[in-house]
Amino acid sequence: MFHRPEQRRQAPDMTYDQMVEKVRYEGAYPTRERAEDAVHHVMSALGRQITGDERVGLAARLPVEAALAFTGQVPDPDPLTGWAFVKDLAARTGGTPATARWEAGAVLTIVAALAGPDLLARILSGLPEGWALLFGRAQLLSPQPARSAA
Numbered sequence: 307m308f309h310r311p312e313q314r315r316q317a318p319d320m321t322y323d324q325m326v327e328k329v330r331y332e333g334a335y336p337t338r339e340r341a342e343d344a345v346h347h348v349m350s351a352l353g354r355q356i357t358g359d360e361r362v363g364l365a366a367r368l369p370v371e372a373a374l375a376f377t378g379q380v381p382d383p384d385p386l387t388g389w390a391f392v393k394d395l396a397a398r399t400g401g402t403p404a405t406a407r408w409e410a411g412a413v414l415t416i417v418a419a420l421a422g423p424d425l426l427a428r429i430l431s432g433l434p435e436g437w438a439l440l441f442g443r444a445q446l447l448s449p450q451p452a453r454s455a456a
Contacts, residue, residue, distance in 0.1 A: 325372060333409065348409055349375035349417075354382050361377070364417070367425070387434040388437040391410070393406070418441040
């Protein structure tokens with residue numbers, strides 16, 4: 307019989323109310339309800355993209371309400387690129403890609419702060435290109451071999 311150490315949920319760095327208010331401020335949303343919708347939409351969409359230990363680690367660092375929206379989704383075995391994520395979010399919310407990009411950025415920059423640099427680096431390494439900018443980070447590219455002039 308294997309003994310798994312009990313996984314305890316650590317207290318997140320902010321409450322759900324604080325998260326929503328931060329999203330409201332960062333996203334310049336006119337109402338708390340609009341900011342809360344953004345949190346729910348983005349966290350649900352993100353829940354379809356992240357798997358494994360990174361999913362467990364991120365859920366433990368989120369306020370409970372955000373973690374429930376995040377973990378309430380079945381992860382897709384083939385995560386979307388950052389741009390495809392934005393287009394999917396727009397389609398699911400009935401918005402435009404521009405508003406979905408704004409919404410994703412407002413929420414994911416706060417998620418990045420809650421995740422911390424180490425967990426965020428692991429999350430980004432498991433996702434296709436285009437995600438770093440959504441989390442408010444620079445998109446680092448792998449060096450490409452030089453082409454020979456022919």
